Amino acid sequence: MKSVISLVCSLAIFQTVGAGNSIPRYFHPAPNLSSRQIQRELGRQLSKTTSILGQNDNRFENSIVRWDVVAVPRIQVVIEPGQESDIPKIVKYCNRNNVDFLTYNRGHGFPISLGSFNGIQINMVNLNHISVKPGGKSAWFGGGAYDGQVSRYLWDQGYVTTTGSCDCVGMMGPGLGGGHGRHEGLYGMISDNILQVNLVLADGSSIRVNKARYNDLLWGLKGAGHNFGIVTSFEMNIYPRGPDTWHFHTYLWPGSQLTTVFNALNTFHNNGSTPINMTINFGQFYINSSVSATEPSIGWTFAYRGPAEEAENLLAPFNAIQAVGDIQGDVPYPDISVAQGTGEEGFLCQSHNTIRTITTAGLQVYNVTAQQQIFDSFKQHITDNPQLAVAGLVVMEGYSTAAVEAIPSDSSAYPFRSDHHLVYFSTILAPNAKPSLIKQSWKWANEVRDLWNNGQPRRLPNAYVNYANGLEPLEQKYGHEPWRLQRLRHLKAKYDPHNRFRFYNPIV
């Protein structure tokens, strides 16, 4: 395990240093921190509900748990601020002591740049308040609010907003990079709905960022936001909650239906013209040994915002494809994630502390030839390495995208509005998996990404920043138009000149 991980990490460091900027002042080993010393020097300035946890504290492990352990940040001490106003004090303390700090919310971030961190983790868990503003057009959220919490709370109050699709992830982790989810066809991404944020900058100052003040930074926060500050709270649009129930329909098809399935999906999506209330569909190639142990099955699930009858009308082409099994139902919106396996207890959210070899791509349509090649390579890899059969996972997502595409591309740092499908490959391995197996997994992961990208020879490769493993060139994460990176570097020099925020797919 060690050899592969250190290979990956040294690549990351090479990229950072190779970026051509001066070495930041803070780029030296962190001192040996003790929670007792921090308690003594800083504790009294912080609110009473703040926790300062050292490595011996029995709450420590739980406070740093990560979904993926390919590149684990080195956390010496955790601070869980009790109030927003604690955060500037913590940042200033870190600056005085030349200690790095890392914002942590729900622990699903996985870019390898996280592995170069050594310092104090600021865990946002206490800052998860939600308050709907009078009039019901927007609400304020704490910087530690997360998707499932937000969806359930707002629904009970009669509202919805844009969140990620998985209940377990934070609002700001996804939101600062774009934020894809079930309401994006109607209202855009999380970032598209942010009105203003309270932000702590690298120097520990607190500012309010909105259209009237710091509009340049607001632009950068919506797509490259992990690079600029700590969001202590944010105001977002909210909307009336819509139909009382959502319809889901989940199919399991044998691999032999691949061509039919992807042709039907292409017709259905019609290159970004997906029916707006057919909010999300996504599927997987994976081994279900009760169907076949030697080739993947195709699992696919659709969610419709409205009644079964309307949904099933649209789903007729899929109902016509002979399935191994299928299941459907109607549930209130907060339960649709549970029905589709993306609830907090669901398969995609769980499995913490696993090694994930992730690669990603953004597609406009499915190239059926490429999909077949990916399927065939799955069969080949598990023949060569039977242990990888249970580990391999190819995930393909198709949102309705009308509102995302309606927003001008240059109006935010999010660069990939005309990608209609987010796709990724992952293996899921135990943290003590053999180095040879991890190496094979990376090989497979890179191969799948290349097959996707070769299948769209007229488009440049894209890697949604929140799905990126961190080894991709900057243009693939922040946009190929040269002005985008120029603008981001300019913002970086202005708002974070010492590059304190450099642990999540850093621009510099």
Ligand SMILES: Cc1cc2nc3c(=O)[nH]c(=O)nc-3n(C[C@H](O)[C@H](O)[C@H](O)COP(=O)(O)OP(=O)(O)OC[C@H]3O[C@@H](n4cnc5c(N)ncnc54)[C@H](O)[C@@H]3O)c2cc1C
């Ligand atoms: C199971 C799973 C499901 C996912 N589902 C979706 C999805 O539906 N839609 C989507 O768009 N993406 C999705 N993603 C990708 C997701 O956007 C990123 O993994 C994201 O980083 C996770 O946020 P987190 O709070 O869980 O993780 P963390 O690791 O806690 O946070 C990730 C990074 O976000 C930054 N950050 C978090 N909170 C703040 C804050 N308040 N202020 C400043 N910076 C902050 C920090 O840089 C931190 O390193 C998913 C990922 C996984 C693993």
Ligand SMILES: *[C@@H]1O[C@H](CO)[C@@H](O)[C@H](O)[C@H]1NC(C)=O
């Ligand atoms: C850090 O300090 C502790 C306690 O003083 C000590 O046991 C440990 O060896 C030190 N670690 C390093 C890397 O200096």
Ligand SMILES: *[C@@H]1O[C@H](CO)[C@@H](O)[C@H](O)[C@H]1NC(C)=O
């Ligand atoms: C989407 O659903 C709403 C009901 O909430 C309906 O009013 C609207 O017409 C639907 N849109 C389309 C394009 O079908």
Ligand SMILES: *[C@@H]1O[C@H](CO)[C@@H](O)[C@H](O)[C@H]1NC(C)=O
């Ligand atoms: C595997 O397939 C069977 C049908 O043969 C189905 O009942 C079961 O739910 C599937 N398991 C998974 C994990 O998809």
Ligand SMILES: *[C@@H]1O[C@H](CO)[C@@H](O)[C@H](O)[C@H]1NC(C)=O
């Ligand atoms: C698909 O849609 C995009 C816009 O989202 C457009 O640029 C592209 O030309 C379309 N492709 C085809 C084949 O129509």
Ligand SMILES: *[C@@H]1O[C@H](CO)[C@@H](O)[C@H](O)[C@H]1NC(C)=O
């Ligand atoms: C589909 O993928 C194949 C294999 O990479 C490629 O040769 C072909 O040009 C692609 N088709 C289109 C329309 O891009």
